[in-house]
Amino acid sequence: VPGRHGYAAEFSPYLPGRLACAAAQHYGIAGCGTLLILDQNESGLRLFRSFDWNDGLFDVTWSENNEHVLVTCSGDGSLQLWDTAKATGPLQVYKEHTQEVYSVDWSQTRGEQLVVSGSWDQTVKLWDPTVGKSLCTFRGHESVIYSTIWSPHIPGCFASASGDQTLRIWDVKSTGVKIVVPAHQAEILSCDWCKYNENLLVTGAVDCSLRGWDLRNVRQPVFELLGHTYAIRRVKFSPFHASVLASCSYDFTVRFWNFSKPDPLLETVEHHTEFTCGLDLSLQSPTQVADCAWDETIKIYDPACLTMPA
Amino acid sequence: MEQPGGRSCSGPSPAPEDAAPASVSLAQLLQLVQQGRELPGVEKRHITATHGEPTSSRLPRRPKPWEAAGSARAPAPP
Numbered sequence: 001v002p003g004r005h006g007y008a009a010e011f012s013p014y015l016p017g018r019l020a021c022a023a024a025q026h027y028g029i030a031g032c033g034t035l036l037i038l039d040q041n042e043s044g045l046r047l048f049r050s051f052d053w054n055d056g057l058f059d060v061t062w063s064e065n066n067e068h069v070l071v072t073c074s075g076d077g078s079l080q081l082w083d084t085a086k087a088t089g090p091l092q093v094y095k096e097h098t099q100e101v102y103s104v105d106w107s108q109t110r111g112e113q114l115v116v117s118g119s120w121d122q123t124v125k126l127w128d129p130t131v132g133k134s135l136c137t138f139r140g141h142e143s144v145i146y147s148t149i150w151s152p153h154i155p156g157c158f159a160s161a162s163g164d165q166t167l168r169i170w171d172v173k174s175t176g177v178k179i180v181v182p183a184h185q186a187e188i189l190s191c192d193w194c195k196y197n198e199n200l201l202v203t204g205a206v207d208c209s210l211r212g213w214d215l216r217n218v219r220q221p222v223f224e225l226l227g228h229t230y231a232i233r234r235v236k237f238s239p240f241h242a243s244v245l246a247s248c249s250y251d252f253t254v255r256f257w258n259f260s261k262p263d264p265l266l267e268t269v270e271h272h273t274e275f276t277c278g279l280d281l282s283l284q285s286p287t288q289v290a291d292c293a294w295d296e297t298i299k300i301y302d303p304a305c306l307t308m309p310a
Numbered sequence: 311m312e313q314p315g316g317r318s319c320s321g322p323s324p325a326p327e328d329a330a331p332a333s334v335s336l337a338q339l340l341q342l343v344q345q346g347r348e349l350p351g352v353e354k355r356h357i358t359a360t361h362g363e364p365t366s367s368r369l370p371r372r373p374k375p376w377e378a379a380g381s382a383r384a385p386a387p388p
Contacts, residue, residue, distance in 0.1 A: 054355045066367040085365035093359040195376040239375045
């Protein structure tokens with residue numbers, strides 16, 4: 001997509017082959033943003049619809065209760081609610097953060113429809129998309145927040161990763177943090193929860209390492225994965241394999257790991273020519289991966305390591 | 311965006327220039343910003359919310375792969 005630098009990609013939880021990509025003009029430094037809705041068919045990726053926003057878009061999350069709805073977040077400090085079935089949008093804009101919002105996530109546990117946002121203003125905010133004002137603001141981080149992710153198992157529980165070098169665990173029932181993990185001696189750009197172990201998370205940091213953390217004992221990591229040669233921009237646990245995860249980096253690669261193996265690096269994919277920022281693993285296909293990068297491309301592929309039996 | 315120069319790019323600037331003619335390289339952009347000059351082709355928008363209602367959902371929620379596995383609280387991997 002010429003002139004747009006991809007920041008985030010997310011597969012739809014409803015529609016196989018549908019992918020949303022949040023992008024910014026000029027690497028996100030200035031200019032507008034675009035939300036791209038793509039559909040995959042036999043001949044490749046087709047643009048279903050795109051929506052522009054006034055500032056760069058840095059993250060995207062699909063609704064868990066409506067296949068048409070998604071939320072993005074922007075350099076102007078606001079969140080946007082979009083409807084893919086409408087030609088223009090957004091439906092709603094939520095403006096409270098005072099600096100860039102780098103992360104949004106829609107809750108995955110049933111019975112609640114909540115969105116969490118993480119900002120460079122050092123706060124996390126909780127939103128009900130049907131309400132115009134945030135429900136709650138969480139303070140504690142001492143630097144920019146790069147990632148905020150709901151637990152897939154524990155309702156109301158989410159994690160945040162920050163430039164203050166900590167991973168923090170929160171519960172919506174109180175504004176004070178539950179657990180602070182000094183996970184790295186560098187900024188932490190990404191975190192994710194294991195889908196098969198409710199106590200396990202992974203962090204990815206500027207020190208080029210991935211570390212696994214068991215919330216029952218956070219004094220030392222339960223694994224460390226080395227191999228990337230520049231900062232890790234995003235990490236995601238596999239929806240299908242308990243010990244498999246994927247990471248993308250400023251070293252332009254995407255790497256796949258199985259932390260239960262003595263030699264955990266499964267595969268390195270080098271198909272981008274710029275910082276790779278967006279990464280997602282399909283919820284419908286155990287082998288499919290999407291990524292996007294500042295080389296203005298979005299790719300969907302099936303890496304060899306996932307197509308082979310575990 | 312309040313401070314174009316304030317973004318912390320947590321990693322080195324890419325060395326190779328972007329080949330596509332429609333794009334400006336990151337290094338060139340940062341130079342323009344530092345010089346206080348206008349960035350080429352910055353597309354300004356004035357988009358606002360429509361305040362419409364979302365299109366009704368017709369699809370049932372799909373279980374996640376880890377939910378379909380039966381136990382949502384699987385033991386820690388070996």
